[in-house]
Amino acid sequence: MTESLGASLAVNAEETDAAARMRRREARTRLSLAGMAALLIACLLLSVGLGAVAIPPLEALSVLSARLGLGALTDHTPVQETVLWSLRLPRALLGVLVGAALAISGAAMQGLFRNPLADPGLIGVSTGAALAAALVIVLGGAVPFGLGTIPGDLLLPLAAFGGGLVAVALVYRIASHDGRTEVATMLLAGIALNAVAGAAIGVLVFISDDQALRDLNFWLLGSLGGVTWDRLLLVAPLMLGPALLTLALARPLNALLFGETDALHLGIDVEQTKRLVVLLSALAVGSSVALTGVIGFVGLVVPHLVRLTIGPDHRVLLPAALMLGPSLLLLADLLARTLVLPAELPIGILTSCVGGPFFLWLLLRRRGLGIW
Amino acid sequence: MIDSARPGRGRLTLGIGLVGAILTALAPPAQAEGPHRVVSIGGAVTEIVYALGAEDRLVAVDSTSSHPPAAEDLPDVGYMRQLAAEPILALGPDLLLVIEDAGPPEVIAQLHATGVPIVTVPDEPTIDGVLDKVRRVAAALGEDEAGETLAGKIRTAHDAVTARLEGITERPHVLFLMSMGGGAPLAAGADTSAAAVIEMAGGQVTPNDFSGFKPVSPEALAMAAPDVVLVSERTLEALGGAEAILTRPDLANSPAARTGRVVAMDALMLLGFGPRTPDAVATLAEALHPDRMSGR
Numbered sequence: 001m002t003e004s005l006g007a008s009l010a011v012n013a014e015e016t017d018a019a020a021r022m023r024r025r026e027a028r029t030r031l032s033l034a035g036m037a038a039l040l041i042a043c044l045l046l047s048v049g050l051g052a053v054a055i056p057p058l059e060a061l062s063v064l065s066a067r068l069g070l071g072a073l074t075d076h077t078p079v080q081e082t083v084l085w086s087l088r089l090p091r092a093l094l095g096v097l098v099g100a101a102l103a104i105s106g107a108a109m110q111g112l113f114r115n116p117l118a119d120p121g122l123i124g125v126s127t128g129a130a131l132a133a134a135l136v137i138v139l140g141g142a143v144p145f146g147l148g149t150i151p152g153d154l155l156l157p158l159a160a161f162g163g164g165l166v167a168v169a170l171v172y173r174i175a176s177h178d179g180r181t182e183v184a185t186m187l188l189a190g191i192a193l194n195a196v197a198g199a200a201i202g203v204l205v206f207i208s209d210d211q212a213l214r215d216l217n218f219w220l221l222g223s224l225g226g227v228t229w230d231r232l233l234l235v236a237p238l239m240l241g242p243a244l245l246t247l248a249l250a251r252p253l254n255a256l257l258f259g260e261t262d263a264l265h266l267g268i269d270v271e272q273t274k275r276l277v278v279l280l281s282a283l284a285v286g287s288s289v290a291l292t293g294v295i296g297f298v299g300l301v302v303p304h305l306v307r308l309t310i311g312p313d314h315r316v317l318l319p320a321a322l323m324l325g326p327s328l329l330l331l332a333d334l335l336a337r338t339l340v341l342p343a344e345l346p347i348g349i350l351t352s353c354v355g356g357p358f359f360l361w362l363l364l365r366r367r368g369l370g371i372w
Numbered sequence: 373m374i375d376s377a378r379p380g381r382g383r384l385t386l387g388i389g390l391v392g393a394i395l396t397a398l399a400p401p402a403q404a405e406g407p408h409r410v411v412s413i414g415g416a417v418t419e420i421v422y423a424l425g426a427e428d429r430l431v432a433v434d435s436t437s438s439h440p441p442a443a444e445d446l447p448d449v450g451y452m453r454q455l456a457a458e459p460i461l462a463l464g465p466d467l468l469l470v471i472e473d474a475g476p477p478e479v480i481a482q483l484h485a486t487g488v489p490i491v492t493v494p495d496e497p498t499i500d501g502v503l504d505k506v507r508r509v510a511a512a513l514g515e516d517e518a519g520e521t522l523a524g525k526i527r528t529a530h531d532a533v534t535a536r537l538e539g540i541t542e543r544p545h546v547l548f549l550m551s552m553g554g555g556a557p558l559a560a561g562a563d564t565s566a567a568a569v570i571e572m573a574g575g576q577v578t579p580n581d582f583s584g585f586k587p588v589s590p591e592a593l594a595m596a597a598p599d600v601v602l603v604s605e606r607t608l609e610a611l612g613g614a615e616a617i618l619t620r621p622d623l624a625n626s627p628a629a630r631t632g633r634v635v636a637m638d639a640l641m642l643l644g645f646g647p648r649t650p651d652a653v654a655t656l657a658e659a660l661h662p663d664r665m666s667g668r
Contacts, residue, residue: 051458051462052458052461053458053462054462078486078487079461079486082461082485083461086485087457087458087461087482088458088484206586206587207586208584209585210550210584210585211473214451214453214454215475218453223454224480225456225457225476225478225479226478226479227478228478228481323462333463337456337459340450341462342432342447342449342450342454342459342460342462342463343435343448343451343456343457343458343459344449344454344455344459346454
């Protein structure tokens with residue numbers, strides 16, 4: 001009697017202990033998510049508020065209210081209005097979209113490949129886009145298929161977007177047969193395609209003149225500058241849509257962490273998941289690259305940062321990446337456009353400069369823990 | 373106080389009265405008043421601003437504006453093909469002088485949209501192109517007279533060289549090398565600014581079976597057999613001096629090595645097609661046709 005009572009008490013105590021741990025963890029997760037949301041808002045405000053042209057908060061509010069048809073609050077200057085409304089705001093929003101697209105695609109890719117080194121570039125989308133962009137930059141007007149009628153500033157993003165999608169389609173096709181897609185084959189095909197596209201870019205570099213070479217170099221380092229409202233609104237659905245849809249893949253991606261066979265036994269349509277991850281990433285990253293050029297390391301590093309703070313559960317990992325990616329990209333862009341005033345750094349320099357060392361640290365830390 | 377600070381406008385207003393004041397407000401700024409906060413994009417454009425004596429109006433230049441040395445002390449808005457709109461607007465410019473190739477186009481469009489006056493200066497690799505640049509920059513600054521004087525000087529200097537080269541029968545082969553930091557140096561082919569200057573100085577570019585700047589194999593360089601090697605000062609330094617260039621295996625047997633003819637010049641002077649173009653042509657012509665150019 002006393003014995004069994006004691007035993008059940010012990011079990012109860014254990015249960016409450018486990019439940020309390022879980023509650024604590026959930027509370028911590030919620031806190032982290034709230035922190036990331038706050039960080040994103042702070043980064044957005046900083047991005048809109050800071051820059052070469054001084055725009056105090058009151059003037060900034062005044063510009064916004066004037067633009068929204070509520071009338072000016074104070075007498076801001078026309079330059080302040082143009083800078084805030086036509087330069088900073090679309091640029092900051094582009095930063096949010098691109099950061100979100102790169103980070104969530106990276107997270108989904110790492111889940112799909114079950115490989116911490118995976119990033120959206122792995123399936124060829126960045127290199128395919130880069131090759132198409134290089135073709136446009138170097139060969140310029142001499143383009144086939146009557147594409148010459150498209151103005152040059154539109155041709156470049158269109159070509160980059162198309163190039164990215166074609167590359168992904170190729171990689172996917174190579175890795176698929178009999179309705180199954182081999183993830184390992186896809187990874188290797190991606191590496192091979194990246195090498196071939198890299199060689200083709202090399203040929204283009206060889207035949208390009210000094211000026212095209214510099215243009216190409218800058219494109220390969222990425223920039224959020226030069227975006228207009230028109231272009232932003234045109235491409236926004238292509239980035240935001242896939243990024244948000246990826247959120248719905250959290251459960252299948254969680255199941256895939258156990259391996260494909262186990263995921264299948266858990267009732268997950270594994271092939272469908274692969275198709276969706278690849279398609280959504282290709283769309284989101286392809287449209288990002290088309291507008292900004294290649295921005296490295298965001299897709300690789302952000303998911304790792306989230307895993308370190310919150311853990312590997314995709315139901316939290318994906319929304320967290322969706323918020324942390326934009327924050328980091330906005331901060332990098334803020335540095336890019338204020339560090340060397342009145343000039344501007346390519347943003348890829350900053351993301352790689354921070355991302356590279358961070359990734360090395362991650363590697364060393366993992367080695368120390370004996371995980372690999 | 374106000375009158376003494378802006379004498380021109382003050383006297384005009386007093387003299388002609390209200391109508392004059394309205395006209396002053398509506399008409400483009402009078403010559404003496406021209407733009408006072410100018411951002412100059414493009415090495416040749418900046419050189420012309422200095423040659424016109426209007427450098428006190430410059431508030432910033434781009435990173436290709438390396439001459440005169442004082443230009444390098446001005447704020448630098450970055451490489452001319454990778455400009456950013458906001459930092460330029462933050463300088464509060466009332467005129468942007470922009471060489472034709474500046475960009476990216478989206479940023480130029482953003483700048484246009486803000487209503488800041490932008491004058492685009494065409495870049496033609498000919499002496500008429502230089503004169504056109506001078507006149508356009510001068511007009512934009514409201515310095516037409518100084519522009520005509522400068523254009524006249526350039527024309528005269530150029531005509532003097534052309535006259536000396538009148539009727540030359542042989543055109544020596546000139547190899548232009550550009551070092552891009554490691555790797556094989558690039559050679560200038562046909563349709564390059566280097567080829568244009570060489571042509572003006574009475575030479576011909578070699579090799580000429582491609583256009584643009586290309587890395588050329590050592591054997592192709594040996595085949596080119598240049599009479600003169602032309603380099604920028606920076607390339608001369610990068611390649612280790614004239615001696616080192618002429619003892620390269622691919623050039624050691626060339627006529628240039630036998631006569632020791634290496635010409636080095638500031639890259640902007642040589643290729644920029646700015647006010648120093650006649651000097652660049654004359655310097656090169658001296659190496660190509662010493663008999664014609666002696667006693668200059």
